[in-house]
Amino acid sequence: RRAAFAALKNVAPETKDGARITVMVNAGLRDDVAALDLTGADGIGLFRTEFQFLVSATLPQREGQKRLYRDVLEAAGERPVIFRTVDIGGDKALPYLDHDENGDEENPAMGWRALRLALDREGLMKVQARALLEAAAGRTLNVMFPMVSEPWEFEEARALFEAQRTWLEGRGHKLPLQIRYGAMLEVPALAEVLDILLPRLDFLSIGTNDLTQFLFAADRAHPKLAVRYDWLSPSILRFLRRVTREAQAAGVPIAVCGEMGGRPLEAMALIGLGIDRLSITPAAVGPIKAMVRSLDRAALAPALDALLAAPPTDLRAALEAWAVEHGI
Numbered sequence: 454r455r456a457a458f459a460a461l462k463n464v465a466p467e468t469k470d471g472a473r474i475t476v477m478v479n480a481g482l483r484d485d486v487a488a489l490d491l492t493g494a495d496g497i498g499l500f501r502t503e504f505q506f507l508v509s510a511t512l513p514q515r516e517g518q519k520r521l522y523r524d525v526l527e528a529a530g531e532r533p534v535i536f537r538t539v540d541i542g543g544d545k546a547l548p549y550l551d552h553d554e555n556g557d558e559e560n561p562a563m564g565w566r567a568l569r570l571a572l573d574r575e576g577l578m579k580v581q582a583r584a585l586l587e588a589a590a591g592r593t594l595n596v597m598f599p600m601v602s603e604p605w606e607f608e609e610a611r612a613l614f615e616a617q618r619t620w621l622e623g624r625g626h627k628l629p630l631q632i633r634y635g636a637m638l639e640v641p642a643l644a645e646v647l648d649i650l651l652p653r654l655d656f657l658s659i660g661t662n663d664l665t666q667f668l669f670a671a672d673r674a675h676p677k678l679a680v681r682y683d684w685l686s687p688s689i690l691r692f693l694r695r696v697t698r699e700a701q702a703a704g705v706p707i708a709v710c711g712e713m714g715g716r717p718l719e720a721m722a723l724i725g726l727g728i729d730r731l732s733i734t735p736a737a738v739g740p741i742k743a744m745v746r747s748l749d750r751a752a753l754a755p756a757l758d759a760l761l762a763a764p765p766t767d768l769r770a771a772l773e774a775w776a777v778e779h780g781i
């Protein structure tokens with residue numbers, strides 16, 4: 454099977470009925486970029502910039518950040534890279550940052566992390582914005598913000614980037630040809646105000662790892678809960694379908710970048726909901742491509758809608774049966 458997956462490297466992930474699915478990879482370190490050539494992925498749909506911060510003994514400075522981002526963009530060549538601004542705090546505490554200024558956190562995943570921390574620590578975000586803008590000079594910069602909970606947070610983060618862009622422009626620096634701003638949907642509350650957010654977005658990416666833990670109120674790292682709630686549950690799939698339709702109606706590209714998209718049956722369901730962009734762990738690219746190429750999306754979509762209208766007790770088993778029946 455491994456050889457069969459490798460053989461798919463230069464084969465486009467297209468469904469039997471001709472839907473081209475964009476399959477990108479998640480990355481975080483300089484060496485991860487090699488996965489692009491190894492897998493034949495379409496780009497990096499999630500570059501977790503906090504990895505550099507996590508492996509560093511001191512706060513990475515602008516030059517060090519810029520070097521990493523430039524290396525990644527150069528290695529990616531024509532393929533797009535989506536840089537996520539730092540998702541630190543919570544369980545990703547940094548020894549050199551004072552996380553205790555708000556006291557100990559009882560629920561770090563729901564705590565002072567990601568964009569919340571970055572908007573409070575503007576200096577940190579400004580340095581990262583400068584590093585990204587300089588690294589992407591002469592090309593497109595795709596940047597997305599993690600844990601957006603309300604539209605104003607996205608607005609504030611974008612304004613911070615735009616202010617840095619203006620600053621660099623005023624000093625004659627070469628700038629990105631284009632900046633595309635996206636938000637991650639990981640906090641369920643954001644789904645209720647998508648009508649306000651979508652017109653401001655260039656793209657939306659669903660982080661199903663955090664989203665699931667918040668939808669089910671179940672710690673994503675808790676061993677007793679890890680197998681309790683299923684990604685293939687009516688609540689998750691209905692939620693994702695609603696969000697996907699809303700984004701598509703607004704003409705905003707939508708992707709899934711959580712681990713869910715790297716599992717063939719889950720990815721099949723996502724495609725059935727209308728998702729056509731996935732960013733996944735590199736090892737999953739082969740299996741996902743194989744699944745995509747055996748799938749008839751036009752047949753799956755109504756079958757999935759019917760299952761979601763009157764869900765069986767075991768939706769996973771029903772989807773598995775559909776997959777087997779349809780030669781996937």
Ligand code: PEP
Binds near residue numbers: 540662
């Ligand atoms: C997610 O939450 O699904 C996600 C992609 O981000 P991370 O796993 O880095 O929190």
Ligand code: MG
Binds near residue numbers: 599639662
């Ligand atoms: Mg997340």
